[in-house]
Structure formats: structure tokens, C-alpha cells
Amino acid sequence: MNQAHQHAIGMIRREFLQVGFSGLLSLSLLDMLRCTANSSPLVNPMTGGTVSISPRVKHLILIFQTGAPSHVDTFDLKPDAPSGIRGTFKPIQTSVPGMTVCEHLPLISRHFEKLAIVRTMSHKYNNHLNGTHEMLTGHSQPGAFFDKIASRNDYPSFASTLEYAKPRKDGIPNGVTLPTFLMEGPLVWPGQHAGFLGPKYDPWLIKSDPNRNDFKVEEVNLPPGIAVERMSNRRNLLNNLGRISDRLDSGNEHNGLDEQRRVAYSMLLSRQVANAFDIQSEPDHVRDRYGRHMFGQSLLLSRKLVEAGVPVVQANMGRVQNWDSHQDIFRRLSKGLLPPLDQGVSALLEDLDARGLLDETLVVLTGEFGRNPKIGTEGGVNPGRDHWSPCFTSVFAGGGVVGGQYIGTSDKNGAFPATRPITPNDFGATIYQALGIDPELEVKDKLNRPVQVVRGEPIRGLFA
Numbered sequence: 033m034n035q036a037h038q039h040a041i042g043m044i045r046r047e048f049l050q051v052g053f054s055g056l057l058s059l060s061l062l063d064m065l066r067c068t069a070n071s072s073p074l075v076n077p078m079t080g081g082t083v084s085i086s087p088r089v090k091h092l093i094l095i096f097q098t099g100a101p102s103h104v105d106t107f108d109l110k111p112d113a114p115s116g117i118r119g120t121f122k123p124i125q126t127s128v129p130g131m132t133v134c135e136h137l138p139l140i141s142r143h144f145e146k147l148a149i150v151r152t153m154s155h156k157y158n159n160h161l162n163g164t165h166e167m168l169t170g171h172s173q174p175g176a177f178f179d180k181i182a183s184r185n186d187y188p189s190f191a192s193t194l195e196y197a198k199p200r201k202d203g204i205p206n207g208v209t210l211p212t213f214l215m216e217g218p219l220v221w222p223g224q225h226a227g228f229l230g231p232k233y234d235p236w237l238i239k240s241d242p243n244r245n246d247f248k249v250e251e252v253n254l255p256p257g258i259a260v261e262r263m264s265n266r267r268n269l270l271n272n273l274g275r276i277s278d279r280l281d282s283g284n285e286h287n288g289l290d291e292q293r294r295v296a297y298s299m300l301l302s303r304q305v306a307n308a309f310d311i312q313s314e315p316d317h318v319r320d321r322y323g324r325h326m327f328g329q330s331l332l333l334s335r336k337l338v339e340a341g342v343p344v345v346q347a348n349m350g351r352v353q354n355w356d357s358h359q360d361i362f363r364r365l366s367k368g369l370l371p372p373l374d375q376g377v378s379a380l381l382e383d384l385d386a387r388g389l390l391d392e393t394l395v396v397l398t399g400e401f402g403r404n405p406k407i408g409t410e411g412g413v414n415p416g417r418d419h420w421s422p423c424f425t426s427v428f429a430g431g432g433v434v435g436g437q438y439i440g441t442s443d444k445n446g447a448f449p450a451t452r453p454i455t456p457n458d459f460g461a462t463i464y465q466a467l468g469i470d471p472e473l474e475v476k477d478k479l480n481r482p483v484q485v486v487r488g489e490p491i492r493g494l495f496a
Contacts, residue, residue, distance in 0.1 A: 092345070092466070094344070095377065098349065100419060106370070108446050110445055128435075146430070151449075168224065193229070195233045196233050197473065203305065210238035210242070224346075323372050334380070360415075391430065454491055461487075
């Protein structure tokens with residue numbers, strides 16, 4: 033994170049406690065299993081029937097550039113813009129005639145026949161927390177007008193809604209987030225968990241860098257986030273979960289609890305999932321191809337999880353606000369951020385394609401917004417770009433995406449959409465439809481009120 037950029041935000045203690053990703057009042061894995069066992073078909077309120085949509089894809093890898101990358105210095109360069117707007121990077125030709133990309137993404141440039149570049153993403157929040165909620169849920173955060181920390185009033189993440197709509201019983205989680213939880217001190221970024229659906233639908237969380245030599249599967253936080261880091265004996269972990277569940281049940285013990293514990297234990301020891309976390313079993317040449325850094329190894333782990341059957345993987349490209357370049361943006365991008373991203377993403381696309389997984393895996397690259405086309409002076413001799421949400425870029429590949437195309441056009445400076453804006457609602461509707469979830473599906477909030485899962489229109493022309 034850029035230490036020069038600080039938020040003047042207070043923490044609301046009540047909301048922080050509501051998050052529950054590590055709270056003492058969180059429910060246990062056993063409660064998740066009970067809900068799974070007792071789930072009933074969901075009803076589409078628009079038709080009165082049960083929701084049944086054939087998924088267009090089986091997996092989603094959401095590559096999240098926390099802090100917001102500069103669209104005008106990566107996928108939507110403006111080399112003819114006036115001084116003070118155009119950056120120092122040059123466009124290079126790609127595998128698709130007429131399409132260009134930043135010179136510091138040469139490996140990705142070879143895969144443009146697979147990519148659809150959406151250049152008119154747009155929303156109204158120039159704040160990190162609000163923008164993150166927008167892009168990770170497809171909704172504006174309830175009650176937010178400036179940065180607002182996560183609470184259980186928020187909308188659910190994509191993986192959480194999938195777990196609610198299509199719970200699994202095979203020991204494979206519906207969602208995994210890696211390798212960082214977006215949190216700065218007491219400030220928890222919204223959009224990462226299940227929001228009003230409750231902690232039992234939170235994605236699994238991996239809290240350590242898979243590039244570390246001592247990376248272990250035991251460093252997985254299971255929903256609802258009871259801390260399990262560095263607990264080497266997973267049966268002890270299960271017993272701890274069971275004791276917490278027993279206390280929360282307050283004597284209302286369910287029949288068949290031992291069987292539920294057995295199933296819970298099987299989830300922890302699932303060979304399919306455990307093998308995915310064993311990143312050190314990958315051949316050295318594969319690991320080298322992705323890059324021996326957090327970006328590359330996180331994307332390699334994402335591929336392994338997809339191969340193990342996990343439907344939704346969110347790979348955060350760095351710790352919170354890693355791409356937030358108010359100062360020294362051109363050096364930070366060219367030396368520290370774009371080369372590992374270029375290596376990791378290109379290796380991921382090649383690997384998925386070679387393994388026959390790309391057609392069924394939707395890969396999305398995005399941040400919470402873009403950067404101001406006007407170069408700022410805050411950095412003096414090392415200028416940067418400030419936050420900019422009116423226009424930015426998201427990149428799609430795989431899963432039936434029609435590659436080799438731009439969708440939408442920004443204006444001459446990259447400041448505003450010149451064609452129809454694509455909102456986070458549309459972004460969310462696109463992802464839900466691809467995952468086989470009806471965007472018009474209604475879920476219940478904390479007050480048992482029906483809430484449509486997303487309001488938007490899937491991006492036109494994106495899929496075949």
C-alpha cells in the first residue's frame with residue numbers, strides 16, 4: 033500500500049463485530065453442513081418456478097487488482113492525448129490486428145485472441161471500500177456514501193450467493209479467496225464475504241502467500257472464519273469446531289451430529305482439495321513459468337483449485353490497495369506490478385487452455401475502479417494518478433467469451449464512456465448468468481425481506 037495515502041475513516045465497532053469472519057459468535061462448519069443438508073429449491077419470483085439454468089461455465093477465476101490499476105496505462109492507452117494525460121508507456125501490437133496494449137504486458141499481448149476488453153466500466157464511487165463492494169457483489173453497499181467498512185448488512189459475494197443457491201455435499205467449497213484478506217488495521221473491505229446471507233456462506237480464505245516455502249493447507253480459514261492457522265492436527269480442529277457448535281446450539285443438539293462431524297472432517301481431509309493446496313508438488317518448470325512471486329503462485333494455486341472442482345476462486349493481486357498509485361505510478365507499474373501480473377496471467381491462460389479448462393473457466397481481471405487520466409502532481413517529480421470510477425477497464429477470457437474484441441469505447445482521454453456505460457450491476461449479472469444463477473433470483477436479507485440477487489443486464493456481445 034502507498035503509505036502516503038491514508039483514509040480519514042473511523043471504525044464503527046458494532047459493524048466491525050457484525051462481520052464475523054473471526055468473531056466468537058460465528059457459526060461453525062457443522063452449521064454450514066446442516067444448512068446444506070436441509071436446503072430446499074430456490075424459487076424465481078418472476079416465474080414462480082424453481083431456478084434451473086444450465087451453467088455457461090463451471091468455474092470463475094476473479095483476478096482482483098486491489099487498489100485499482102490504471103486503465104489508461106494498461107489496456108486503454110491514449111498515446112494521442114495531450115501532455116499531462118498520456119503516460120510514458122508505449123502501446124504495442126497484440127495477436128489481434130488493430131488491438132494494442134501497454135509495452136509492459138508483452139506476454140498477455142500474445143493472448144488477445146482470447147480476451148474481450150470492456151473499456152466502459154463505470155460507477156460513482158471513488159473510494160476503495162465502496163468501489164470494492166460494487167465490483168465484488170454487483171451492488172452498491174447499503175448505507176455507504178464514503179468508505180464504509182464491511183458489515184452483515186452488505187450484499188453477498190459471488191461465491192457466497194453460489195453457496196446459497198447451489199450448496200455442495202462433496203467436500204469441495206464453492207468459493208476460495210487467496211492469498212490475502214483485504215483488511216487494513218481494523219478496516220475490513222466489504223464485498224469479500226456473504227453479507228446478509230450470514231457467515232455460514234462465507235468463502236474459504238487462504239491467508240498466506242503460496243510462494244512461501246512453508247505454505248500449508250492448514251492455513252485455510254473455513255467459514256465462518258474461526259481461526260485455524262498453523263493448527264497441524266486437523267482432527268483437533270474438527271473437535272474445536274464441534275465444541276463451538278455445541279455451545280452455540282445451547283443444548284439443542286441435532287440427531288446425527290457425529291455423522292455431520294464425520295462429513296466435516298472429510299471436507300478437511302478431502303484428498304481432491306488437499307492435493308490442490310499442495311502447490312509444492314507442481315514441477316519446478318510449471319512454477320517457474322507462473323513466476324516465483326505472490327502473483328504467479330496465487331494464479332497457479334487458482335488453476336489447481338479449479339482443477340479440483342472449486343467453482344469460484346478470487347485471487348487478490350497483492351495486499352490491500354496494492355495498485356493504489358497516487359505517486360510514482362510509472363515506476364511502480366513498470367518495475368513492480370505489471371511484470372509479475374503479465375507472467376502470471378499469461379501462464380494461467382496457457383495452462384487452462386492446454387488442460388482443456390479454459391472453455392469452462394471464466395477468467396476476469398479487474399480492479400475496483402481506474403485511475404484519473406490527468407496525471408497528478410502530488411508526487412512532485414514522481415507523479416501518479418488519483419482514483420477514477422467514471423470510466424475504467426475490465427478484461428474477460430475463457431468460458432465462451434468472444435475474444436479478440438473491444439466492448440465499448442472510452443472518450444479521447446479515457447475519462448468517460450463514449451458508448452454505453454457498463455455498471456457493476458451489469459458486471460454482476462454477467463458473472464451470475466455465466467455461473468448458472470438467475471440474476472432475477474431473490475434471496476432473503478437479515479430482516480427476511482426478498483432482495484433480488486443483482487439488478488443489471490449481462491454484457492452484450494461478450495459471449496458466443
